[in-house]
Amino acid sequence: MRSNKGFGFRTHLWPLFALCFVAPIFVSPIWAQAPANALPAGTGKDLVAVACTQCHGLKLIMSLRDGPVGWRHFVNDMILRGAQLNPQEADTVAQYLAQNFGPGTSPMQSGLKSEPLPPGDGEKLVESHCALCHDLGRITTIARSKEEWNNTVGNMMARAGTNVATQDEILAMASYLAAHFGRKLS
Amino acid sequence: MKNLIKQYLDSRISRRQLLSGLGTLGVTAAAANSMAQSLAPFLPAAAADASADASSASRSIKGTGGALLVAQLKASGIEHIFFNPSSGAAPFFDALVDESGMHLIKALQEGALVAMADGYAKASGKTPFVICARPGFPNSMTQLYNVWKDEIPMVVAVDYVNRATLGEDGFEDADHLESIAHPITKWNWVAQSAEKIPEVTRRAFKFASTMPSGPVFLAYPEDILDDEAQAAVIDQAKFAVSMKVRPDPDLVEKAARMLLEAQSPLLYVGDEVARCGAQKDVVELAELLGVPVTRDGGTIGWSKSFPTQHPLYLGAALREMRYPAHVDVTLNLGSRLSYGERIQPGIKLIQVRMDPTNLARTAPTDVAIFGDLKFTTADLVAALRSMATADRLRQISQDRTAKTHEYTATMRKFRESLGRETWNHSPVSFERLGMELESALDKDACVIAESDSGRKMEDFMSFGGSDKQYFTTTGAALGWGLPAAFGVKLAHPDLQVVSVVGDGAFLFAGPQPLWSYARYKAPVTLIVCNNRSYNNERNRIWNVGGRQFQTGRDMTCYLGDPDIDYAKLASGFGVEGEIVAEPAQLKPALERAKRATADGRPYLLDVHIERNGIGAASTWHPPYSVADLRTRKV
Numbered sequence: 001m002r003s004n005k006g007f008g009f010r011t012h013l014w015p016l017f018a019l020c021f022v023a024p025i026f027v028s029p030i031w032a033q034a035p036a037n038a039l040p041a042g043t044g045k046d047l048v049a050v051a052c053t054q055c056h057g058l059k060l061i062m063s064l065r066d067g068p069v070g071w072r073h074f075v076n077d078m079i080l081r082g083a084q085l086n087p088q089e090a091d092t093v094a095q096y097l098a099q100n101f102g103p104g105t106s107p108m109q110s111g112l113k114s115e116p117l118p119p120g121d122g123e124k125l126v127e128s129h130c131a132l133c134h135d136l137g138r139i140t141t142i143a144r145s146k147e148e149w150n151n152t153v154g155n156m157m158a159r160a161g162t163n164v165a166t167q168d169e170i171l172a173m174a175s176y177l178a179a180h181f182g183r184k185l186s
Numbered sequence: 187m188k189n190l191i192k193q194y195l196d197s198r199i200s201r202r203q204l205l206s207g208l209g210t211l212g213v214t215a216a217a218a219n220s221m222a223q224s225l226a227p228f229l230p231a232a233a234a235d236a237s238a239d240a241s242s243a244s245r246s247i248k249g250t251g252g253a254l255l256v257a258q259l260k261a262s263g264i265e266h267i268f269f270n271p272s273s274g275a276a277p278f279f280d281a282l283v284d285e286s287g288m289h290l291i292k293a294l295q296e297g298a299l300v301a302m303a304d305g306y307a308k309a310s311g312k313t314p315f316v317i318c319a320r321p322g323f324p325n326s327m328t329q330l331y332n333v334w335k336d337e338i339p340m341v342v343a344v345d346y347v348n349r350a351t352l353g354e355d356g357f358e359d360a361d362h363l364e365s366i367a368h369p370i371t372k373w374n375w376v377a378q379s380a381e382k383i384p385e386v387t388r389r390a391f392k393f394a395s396t397m398p399s400g401p402v403f404l405a406y407p408e409d410i411l412d413d414e415a416q417a418a419v420i421d422q423a424k425f426a427v428s429m430k431v432r433p434d435p436d437l438v439e440k441a442a443r444m445l446l447e448a449q450s451p452l453l454y455v456g457d458e459v460a461r462c463g464a465q466k467d468v469v470e471l472a473e474l475l476g477v478p479v480t481r482d483g484g485t486i487g488w489s490k491s492f493p494t495q496h497p498l499y500l501g502a503a504l505r506e507m508r509y510p511a512h513v514d515v516t517l518n519l520g521s522r523l524s525y526g527e528r529i530q531p532g533i534k535l536i537q538v539r540m541d542p543t544n545l546a547r548t549a550p551t552d553v554a555i556f557g558d559l560k561f562t563t564a565d566l567v568a569a570l571r572s573m574a575t576a577d578r579l580r581q582i583s584q585d586r587t588a589k590t591h592e593y594t595a596t597m598r599k600f601r602e603s604l605g606r607e608t609w610n611h612s613p614v615s616f617e618r619l620g621m622e623l624e625s626a627l628d629k630d631a632c633v634i635a636e637s638d639s640g641r642k643m644e645d646f647m648s649f650g651g652s653d654k655q656y657f658t659t660t661g662a663a664l665g666w667g668l669p670a671a672f673g674v675k676l677a678h679p680d681l682q683v684v685s686v687v688g689d690g691a692f693l694f695a696g697p698q699p700l701w702s703y704a705r706y707k708a709p710v711t712l713i714v715c716n717n718r719s720y721n722n723e724r725n726r727i728w729n730v731g732g733r734q735f736q737t738g739r740d741m742t743c744y745l746g747d748p749d750i751d752y753a754k755l756a757s758g759f760g761v762e763g764e765i766v767a768e769p770a771q772l773k774p775a776l777e778r779a780k781r782a783t784a785d786g787r788p789y790l791l792d793v794h795i796e797r798n799g800i801g802a803a804s805t806w807h808p809p810y811s812v813a814d815l816r817t818r819k820v
Contacts, residue, residue: 054504060731076604077798079597080617080642082483082501084508087600110737138738148805155803183809
């Protein structure tokens with residue numbers, strides 16, 4: 001037996017599906033992959049277009065869905081890796097990203113074919129919460145242990161911000177997913 | 187035959203001549219070889235010609251090729267031989283039995299061997315000598331590539347196939363083994379005779395150490411290491427070429443004028459500043475004009491050539507800096523400038539390099555100056571002072587300096603507050619690790635870093651100037667940091683040395699360097715940043731938005747399952763260590779490490795570090811079991 005308990009990430013950390021725009025200076029130059037004018041209008045658009053494209057493109061920013069806490073983590077991480085944003089600008093960018101690429105805005109499509117969710121406690125919660133950011137193919141085509149589902153759901157809900165799901169709801173979703181899409185740890 | 191043997195024992199004929207003579211007398215090659223081997227213990231060790239003046243830079247030495255090599259290495263100033271043994275080099279190691287002036291440093295894998303020597307070279311400024319077995323040489327290539335990228339002087343040698351059987355595809359023979367080193371060495375050569383060994387060795391050291399420096403590969407055929415010969419051994423100083431070249435004064439004047447007239451200049455610094463000892467001069471230049479300072483990003487550059495806490499220091503360069511805005515002149519002092527495309531059109535570029543090959547290599551350059559960085563920077567300062575009055579220089583500097591100070595102070599405070607937000611993260615955040623190290627380490631400690639994700643912690647630490655020394659590698663071939671820290675400690679035994687490597691990097695080095703730490707009692711704190719992942723590799727892969735990103739499946743980078751216990755691993759190699767699983771455990775663990783190293787022992791900390799970035803939460807990996815492939819339980 002082995003355990004991943006308390007290791008690797010916790011609920012306040014990074015999401016399973018979140019965009020990495022870390023490794024700012026060191027990735028292959030893909031600046032041109034999405035034009036800055038493709039960004040939705042709004043306060044912060046110009047900052048994102050300039051500050052975030054020093055090291056990476058906009059395509060993934062626009063593909064990702066994350067909650068306000070998650071986006072804030074990304075922005076903070078980028079500043080620690082060299083992004084030139086002052087505190088006020090960092091707030092503006094994080095708010096812009098959360099407003100325009102947050103839960104409920106055209107969920108990410110995995111291209112994985114999903115069967116309808118099997119009935120069970122937690123089914124509706126999964127449908128109503130998880131599908132805000134991504135299609136259900138990401139869930140139904142992969143097996144994770146109960147511990148992994150706990151971590152994954154807890155992390156996503158934490159990134160979505162407070163009051164999105166109660167602790168009981170998080171546990172219900174994780175239990176449902178482990179029961180229907182689970183695997184045993186070796 | 188008796189006469190032949192007597193001549194051989196009197197060193198009047200070489201081993202080859204003995205074998206040839208025995209062959210003429212009808213002795214088979216195998217029997218002749220066996221006979222020569224049995225006579226070896228009765229041969230005199232290398233001896234200086236009695237007629238030679240011991241104080242002379244040149245001495246005539248008689249002995250085996252191996253003994254001549256030892257004598258020349260001594261004359262080349264070598265104190266440490268980084269090695270892994272080979273039977274073909276036996277005459278070389280035999281000659282070391284009676285040589286007390288040089289110390290053998292053994293590594294158990296050739297890549298680690300070269301990385302150890304690289305750390306030693308970077309910290310000492312000397313040119314190390316490495317010798318290993320020819321079939322093991324390919325193991326060294328990853329780290330030799332790092333040495334090449336960083337332009338570090340080093341001589342790497344192997345024992346080579348006996349000339350009599352060369353090209354037969356025989357034992358440990360590959361045609362033109364030396365050519366595999368060709369793209370990543372300044373020079374490669376196969377010694378042709380015992381008499382030539384001192385000469386080619388001197389040449390190798392000359393090529394390796396002359397700026398722009400780099401690694402050189404030498405091959406010594408087994409038979410010539412064994413042959414007897416008389417040859418001149420000459421002090422390396424007689425072949426030293428000073429590259430402390432003053433720059434063209436016309437170009438200096440042109441550059442100074444451009445800097446003086448610039449509205450928003452930017453100073454870009456690189457490793458040649460450190461290599462030339464020009465750090466103070468560069469600070470003086472930056473302060474004279476109030477120029478903000480940046481450097482290449484990522485692992486580009488192995489040093490911190492400008493004090494990272496200086497108010498003019500911005501951190502790593504970006505493609506289009508938001509601060510300072512509208513850069514009109516960039517001065518590159520000693521950087522590879524490998525992101526040449528980041529020099530935007532319209533920006534005038536002045537470059538100063540010791541490496542003419544890479545000077546004006548990619549980015550269009552307005553003034554390309556070849557010269558020693560210390561001399562050139564000093565000349566630029568002098569030219570500026572001669573072109574403008576002290577009042578004008580003060581006027582130019584004041585406003586820019588104030589603006590940059592305000593910007594860097596704001597950002598420093600902001601980053602500090604962001605780092606504090608992660609203080610209680612569990613597993614430990616890189617931010618906390620950086621802050622704890624900054625607090626625990628001596629001001630003049632040496633930090634050897636090899637952690638892609640971990641560069642974030644450097645925001646919270648002080649490097650350069652009178653602060654800590656920083657070493658990394660540009661090549662990004664992993665497996666460097668753990669052994670390199672050994673070499674740094676060897677060069678600076680009186681400084682605190684800490685290696686901070688990612689678990690991925692640690693595993694590329696393999697655990698073998700731990701053996702060298704234990705064997706040679708190298709008191710270094712070894713920190714493994716264990717996040718069970720190639721964290722930034724996954725980030726980069728997912729960053730292209732492919733199927734792994736779309737489906738949330740990390741196909742390649744998760745390193746858990748099984749989870750490695752690095753403290754236990756260290757214990758197996760005779761190195762004490764412990765796991766740091768929670769942030770509160772970090773400070774006391776660093777204190778224990780400090781006590782252990784003060785007592786002369788290495789100490790390893792397996793620090794459980796958080797993953798971050800895209801896909802960080804996932805511990806899923808493609809399931810596959812070889813055991814399940816079986817149709818019977820064998």
